[in-house]
Amino acid sequence: MTPYDAPAPRSTAAFGRAAAPAPLVDGFGRAVTYLRVSVTDRCDLRCVYCMAEHMVFLPKAEVLTLEELDTLASAFVGLGVRKLRLTGGEPLVRKGIMTLVERLSRHHQTGALDELTLTTNASQLAPVAGELARLGVRRINVSLDTLKPDLFRALTRGGDLAKVLEGIDAAQAAGLAVKINAVALKGDNAAEIPELVRWAHGRGADLTLIETMPLGETGVDRVDQFLSLETVRQELSSYWTLTDLPLQTGGPARYVRVEETGGRLGFITPMTHNFCENCNRVRLTCTGVLHTCLGREDERDLRAVIRGGADPEALEVAIRLAISGKPKGHDFHIERGAAPALTRHMSRTGG
Numbered sequence: 280m281t282p283y284d285a286p287a288p289r290s291t292a293a294f295g296r297a298a299a300p301a302p303l304v305d306g307f308g309r310a311v312t313y314l315r316v317s318v319t320d321r322c323d324l325r326c327v328y329c330m331a332e333h334m335v336f337l338p339k340a341e342v343l344t345l346e347e348l349d350t351l352a353s354a355f356v357g358l359g360v361r362k363l364r365l366t367g368g369e370p371l372v373r374k375g376i377m378t379l380v381e382r383l384s385r386h387h388q389t390g391a392l393d394e395l396t397l398t399t400n401a402s403q404l405a406p407v408a409g410e411l412a413r414l415g416v417r418r419i420n421v422s423l424d425t426l427k428p429d430l431f432r433a434l435t436r437g438g439d440l441a442k443v444l445e446g447i448d449a450a451q452a453a454g455l456a457v458k459i460n461a462v463a464l465k466g467d468n469a470a471e472i473p474e475l476v477r478w479a480h481g482r483g484a485d486l487t488l489i490e491t492m493p494l495g496e497t498g499v500d501r502v503d504q505f506l507s508l509e510t511v512r513q514e515l516s517s518y519w520t521l522t523d524l525p526l527q528t529g530g531p532a533r534y535v536r537v538e539e540t541g542g543r544l545g546f547i548t549p550m551t552h553n554f555c556e557n558c559n560r561v562r563l564t565c566t567g568v569l570h571t572c573l574g575r576e577d578e579r580d581l582r583a584v585i586r587g588g589a590d591p592e593a594l595e596v597a598i599r600l601a602i603s604g605k606p607k608g609h610d611f612h613i614e615r616g617a618a619p620a621l622t623r624h625m626s627r628t629g630g
């Protein structure tokens with residue numbers, strides 16, 4: 280328990296019983312029930328669409344402690360957030376990450392949380408997969424853009440594909456459902472997408488394709504990387520039967536069933552279509568900054584609130600104020616030579 284855990288129920292004099300806190304709802308009537316927490320901006324890889332080759336990482340003093348991460352995430356749970364995703368940077372490079380997972384799992388045990396999960400590059404997943412399952416994690420997302428070791432090394436600037444595959448094997452052996460996320464990259468993995476689909480579905484994993492977004496300077500022109508998923512979908516449907524699925528995860532992915540493989544394929548298309556009208560999520564960085572939209576500059580410093588010694592009510596007020604200002608949606612554009620839409624990298628905000 281932290282002093283900021285689920286705010287004490289307020290008594291409603293008229294009914295003589297305690298009331299749960301009001302849900303977090305933004306100015307457009309969207310309920311916010313999903314928090315992504317970037318637990319570190321660091322990573323053991325340097326994916327070409329995500330980071331620059333030589334990144335300057337945050338000084339440790341700026342990064343929230345595990346206790347502070349617990350405090351903030353738990354405050355959101357107390358205000359009605361039902362799903363927590365740990366991300367980064369690479370969450371598994373954060374020292375003590377399993378302690379944080381263990382602490383947050385109490386909300387799962389009490390039923391306050393429907394899901395505690397994480398997004399990982401899986402390079403350090405194998406040794407902790409069993410422990411994650413034991414702590415109540417049921418599903419994880421693994422980012423993997425290619426099954427070719429050389430291309431993997433090039434796209435991640437040095438990564439070892441074998442370690443990632445070992446991590447995925449260990450996760451599935453521990454009973455975790457794995458969803459693979461792949462960023463579609465023109466000229467890199469474009470031709471390999473059908474193979475990625477067959478591979479993922481062949482091992483019982485969903486696959487979601489993502490359009491690359493112009494976040495942060497990476498040293499690579501995004502126009503050269505960008506591949507429209509509309510084009511990919513058209514090409515896949517020329518030889519496969521793609522049946523639209525009603526499955527709504529509250530997220531930006533739209534799913535189809537590939538009848539020939541029997542598996543699910545998702546498309547996240549922030550560039551060609553946005554689905555902001557149903558957005559239910561906000562993001563907390565490892566420095567305690569709350570971003571209520573991935574594609575806008577809005578931010579609220581919650582670290583200052585808790586390090587300033589504010590009480591739980593003050594934190595609740597700060598969170599509600601930030602949520603009330605959640606922008607209607609993002610509006611990404613990719614133009615040759617243009618600066619990224621936002622200077623912050625995806626690894627900072629948490630993908």
Ligand code: SAM
Pocket residue numbers: 322328329366367368369370398399400420421422460461462489490491492493494625626629630
């Ligand atoms: N390191 C972990 C991983 O790679 O899964 C978690 C953090 S990573 C920032 C989360 C997701 O963001 C990954 O699936 C990654 O492919 C995606 N991502 C990073 N930069 C992106 C960009 N510019 N456009 C689209 N997706 C991006």
Ligand code: SF4
Pocket residue numbers: 322323324325326329330367368369400422626
């Ligand atoms: Fe690291 Fe994930 Fe970014 Fe790749 S996408 S550099 S694995 S944080």
